[in-house]
Amino acid sequence: MSEGNFEQILTFSLGGRLFGVEVAQIQEVVKAPEFYFIPRAGFPYVGAIxxxxxxxxxxDLPALIDSGSARRDKRVVVLHPDLCVLGFTVESIEGLVLLEADTIPEAIAGVEEEGYIRCRVEHEDRELCLLNVEKLVSGLGDSRTPDRRALWG
Incomplete structure (x- = not known):
């Protein structure tokens, strides 16, 4: 959601790092849903809701990046249906922040951040990695098993 010159970002932790997704890319954060088994889904899915x-x-984003943590927030982030019918777990949802739109670097033609990180910005003396949700979603259709560490830079 863009508010004037600001972007609203949902922040969460993965592997001890701070990540974020633009609120405009999220449909809802669901509290403690029941998970159902998905036949033949396997890694990196935890189930369906x-x-x-x-x-x-x-x-299961923490498992995908091999965070080494078994901790999962009881909530699931559900992406906006225009992007993909998909939810994801995180280790801990931190909250919402407003970032000035002009502090978020634009993608430079031919230059890509590592893995699924769209860009990195400083927020309250911490590095905030904004996810490239479109790239994450498109990578799920890849039949190859990804190198989990290479995904996140």
Whole structure:
């Protein structure tokens, strides 16, 4: 969600690092849903949830990046349906922050951040890595097993 010259970002931790996703890319954060088994889904999915009568697969982001933590927030972040029918778990949801739009670097043609990180910005003396959700979603259709450490730079 853009508010004037600001972008609203949902922040969360993964592997001891601070990550974020633009609120405009999120449909809802669901509290403690029941997970259902997805036949033949395997890694990196944790299962599926019933989200307002629709089946939504849930990705285990901490496992995908090999964070080494078994901790998971009880909430699931569900992406906006225009992006993909998908939810994901994180280690801990930190909260919402407003970033000035002009402090978020634009993508430079031919230059890509490492893995699924769109860009990095400083927020309250911490590095905030904004996820490239489109790249994450498109990478899930890849039949190759990804090198989890290479995904995140």
């Amino acid at each position: 019933n989200f307002h009568g629709k089946v939504v697969p849930v990705l």
